[in-house]
Amino acid sequence: MDQASLKFTKTHEWVGVEGDIATVGISDFAVNQLTDLVYIELPKIGSTCEAGKVFGEVESVKAVSDLYAPVSGEIVEANEALVDDQSPLSDDPFGAGWITKVKMSNPAELDQFMNADDYKKFCESEAH
Amino acid sequence: MRNKLATESLFALSQPGRRGAEFPAADVPERPLSELIPASALADKPTGLPEVTESDVIRHFVNLSTLNMCVDTHFYPLGSCTMKYNPKRHERLASLPGIVDLHPYQNQSDLQGMLGMLYEMQEMLAEIAGLPAVSLQPAAGAQGEFTALLTAKAYFEDRGEKRTKVLFPNSAHGTNPASAAIAGFDCVQLASSKEGLVDLEDLKAHLDDQTAVFMVTNPNTLGLFEKDIKQIAQMVHDVGGLVYIDGANMNAILGYTRPGDFGGDMMHFNVHKTFTGPHGAGGPGSGPIAVRDFLADFLPGPVIHFHPDADETDQYTLETPAKSIGRVRSFYGNIGILVRGYCYLRTLGAPGLKAVSENAVLNANYLKALLKDVLPVPNGDLCMHEFVASASKSKAANGITAMDIAKRLLDFGFHAPTVYFPLVVPEAIMVEPTETESKETLDAFAETIIKILKEDPEFLHQAPHSTIVQRPDEVVAARNPILQCCEPQ
Secondary structure, rough: HHHOOOOOOOOOEEEEEOOOOOEEEEEHHHHHHOEEEEEEEOOOOOOOEEOOOOOEEEEEEOOOOEEOOOOOEEEEOOHHHHHHOHHHHHOOOOOOOEEEEEEEEOOOHHHHHHHHHHHHHHHHHHHO | OOOOOOOHHHHHHHOOOOOOOOOOOOOOOOOHHHHHHHHHHOOOOOOOOOOOOOHHHHHHHHHHHHOOOOOOOEEEEEOOOOOOOOOOHHHHOOHHHHHOOOOOOOOOHHHHHHHHHHHHHHHHHHHHHHOOHHHHHOOOOHHHHHHHHHEEEHHHOOOOOOEEEEEEEEOOOHHHHHHHHHOOOOOEEEEEEOOOOOOOHHHHHHOOOOOOEEEEEOOOOOOOOOOOHHHHHHHHHHHHEEEEEHHHHHHHOOOOOOOOOOOOOEEEEEOOOEEEEEOOOOOOOOOOEEOHHHHHOOOOOOEEOOOOOOOOHHHHEOOOOOOOOOOOOOOOOOOOHHHHHHHHHEEEEEEEEHHHHHHHHHHHHHHHHOOOOOOOOOOOOOOOOOOOOOHHHHEEEEEOOOOOOHHHHHHHEEEOEOOOOOOOOEEEEEEEOOOOHHHHHHHHHHHHHHHOOOOOOOHHHHOOOOEEEEEEEEHHHHHHHOOOOOOOO
């Protein structure tokens, strides 16, 4: 996905929107902080998620981190390939490393997120 | 000099028919296994144990042990673990036949000496905690947390209250939420303030009548004393909750303040850490808990009671508290470690314990002052017994990470500090020198880190260079673990 068109959360998820479908992943900054990921628990297809609530987790050699649903809705797709091979999360976080697709129930939730430029600034402030 | 052959795996050393001991011929008629064990429980073939002599085994493990770093050989500033020197005197005392040859099923009258020692241990721990009721049973710190949470749960149930939540700050040891989850509570993680302390606003926002316990380590994992702890305890008590003090860092405050005095209702000790015992590499630990009087009835049993007026053979008795949650470990806990802790407490006495904390805090602050220009410490000007520095600056400047520094330290004969914990500090390097280290050792450690940070980053990424196993690929190891505990196929 074109990074410039994405929206970002403070918990380092990104969201790409097509119609009422939100594609969700985690940012390169997040992956860099976590170092190489070795395990992912994907949200279950058909389940519902609530904005701000945990809906999966990733594990690196350093730590286990929760994945937070950026938007509320129903999980319609999950990137099952990541279960066996987590390298796309590091190599192509905004493309092949997408994690899940959510059919949004409240697209207004998107309004609170940062654009790519603001997110970059946010990360710079977090790194220090 | 190194015997490389001896440290091959035992399977590689195995030769068919080789034995460490020969048994005499059986003096009873032999019967086939199939007669003795049901077919469903029989393996298809032998398990494939290595076949080696006693000397093969001894050389294997003795040589392996020399490849390791330990407190007896190296400075071991592993933050959060309190790797202080363990006096050999305690080993000798704990090995006395009168102690090691006891059996818990002996008559109580024969065990009075041991029970007396354990009773005094209960009393001393209660005094240090400022909490009157003690159970010595938990086998280590995490089980102490779990036991205390079960005790709290039983207390609330007894009062007819159903409280579901356990709160803890995001700098907590991972065992805190793990214990809470296993005890059946919902875990709520709180934010830390800019200073690295409990965020009072966030705490306030999450406290309600569902709050069972607030767990906090004090000093916390950043090596900072929670200065608002009394107010925090008051806030938790105001909603009817209990305060649990994770005693992992008691080494910093012995005799200066007590969890019971600053609002804690329950706590655990890590006897193996704070009061010395050989630990690391799997224990054994010892994690007694101390609680307020209103929780005493719920403690696991047995606890030891003292009857000064009874006969000499009957002065110490084992009692199960009235509403006990039951046993959490067999018998009375990890006696061997409790005995070492007892010796430590008796040797040092109250003034000695205060000196322990003074020196632990002094050493940490001295080392921090030596390192802070090259490894900034994000939180706090003064630390307690340990500090958490960050390699963020060097990572951004030339790519040298906390892991690189940790690995390279091994080449210089220092055990690495804890890295990447607590998670709230990026590129964390958590250093706990302990009170048993000299100024010369601390100076040498600081000089080495300063030297390492001037080395070629590429060279550091490959470190360590002098150890038997160099940098393992942790990512591949985690993604494709090869677990081998029996004969290679």
